[in-house]
Amino acid sequence: MNPGQDLGTNVTPTSKSRSSSPVQIDLKRLAALAYHRLENSEDLVRKFHRFTGTAYDSDYLRNLYDWLFVPITLWPIDIEGLSRAELHRAESGKRLDKDMILLIDLLPPLPSDRIQRAVTQHEHAVQHGTYEPLIRARHKYNHIESQLACDRTFQAHWTLIKAHFDVTKFADHKGIIRRRLVAERSMREHWPVRWTKTVDRFHAVFDVFCQRWHLYGMRGDRPLLLKLTANLTPFGTMIFIPAYWSFDPKRDLNWRAITALHKARGVPKQGAKLGTNQLAARLEAIHATKLSKEADARKLKGEARSSWMLKELNRDLRTDERQLRRILAKSRDGN
Known part of the structure; x- marks a missing residue:
């Protein structure tokens, strides 16, 4: 530039x-x-x-x-x-x-x-809370959500919190109060208890309330129940199963859609057999490169060169010469 x-x-x-x-x-x-x-x-x-x-x-x-x-x-x-x-x-x-x-x-x-x-x-x-393409068991969420809305103990707990704090001060621009997040392996930056400021007290109380009722937050007086979700992160694909969820791995998740989402990063195929085959192909390519140099030293050309190299590689002599070139290319590409 x-x-x-x-x-x-x-x-x-x-x-x-x-x-x-x-x-x-x-x-x-x-x-x-x-x-x-x-x-x-x-x-x-x-x-x-x-x-x-x-x-x-x-x-x-x-x-x-x-x-x-x-x-x-x-x-x-x-x-x-x-x-x-x-x-x-x-x-x-x-x-x-x-x-x-x-x-x-x-x-x-x-x-x-x-x-x-x-x-x-x-x-x-x-962004719009739409996980339906990845999740198949919406009815489980709907069932618990409907029960929660009518639960008198839940309503009493929320009323007590509102009596202790002006909860509107902790809502975002959408009117949502969110609990603090728990990171991978249950790591929490907010773990040390702070009890001197009102905001610290509120978040501590609200976090406990949300765990009790399986929430990620509140919008007004409406509980925001945790969902079964699959999310991409910079480091991988994270599947979250709420503690209240009776999980059926075969019926609850659209594994094909989740796999496609994960593979969208360009993840190559892997596996023990595949790894062994790749290693064998790599070693063969290295061996073929050495044979090619030896063939140069022997001044072998054309069909005689190909036949000699195929024999040394324990390959069928009827193997197409293009296959031999592909083997050599793997050595140059490092694949």
Whole structure:
């Protein structure tokens, strides 16, 4: 990238987008993503397009910028926040520090368009709480939800909490009060008890209340019951089974859809037999490469060369020469 060149878009304009500016193309890409990405990052995209800087730093900022259009589920960290901080630093005339350069260099390769489309579709479903394509036992959720709405003990507990706290102070813009999250392996950043501030007391009480009644939160006086879900994370695919759920692995989950979602990352086939076969093919390719060099030394050519190599590889002499070339190609490709 040359000095004075804006970071722009890495999308090649089509005939339909020739009348659109690069910034409009990128904003359209943001608008297609879930979780209000256009609303949150429009100003950042415009700043990137206005930015001009040294070629050295622009290349690193460009890498961050490209990740801004990846579904947020696949982000290893807050790419938007990181981009804002580093763009501000660059606009102030400061160079990126060595630790930041290391971080950007460690970012995985950008996911393919196919992967991003699949994850974006999943994100839109999750954003609206729609897990039906992956889950088959909605009736179990409906049954417990209807029981909970009529449970007098539950209602009494919620009334007590409202008597102790002004719960409206803890609701988000949707009017939802959410319990604090529990991470993988039940890790909790909020584990140390804090009891000095009202907000700490409320969240401690609310977390206990939510565990008692299997909730992820409350919307007004309506309990938000936990669902059987399958979600992508930056590190894998997580299936969550609520504690109240009588789980039937064969009937409750659409394993075909979940497997397709997981494989959308481009996961290759694996297995003990497959691994053994791949290793054998790799060793054969290495052996074939050595034989090819020896054939050169022997000045073997044409059919005589192929026949000699096939014999040394314990292959049928009627094997097509193209198969021999494919074996040698595996050595060059490292596969």
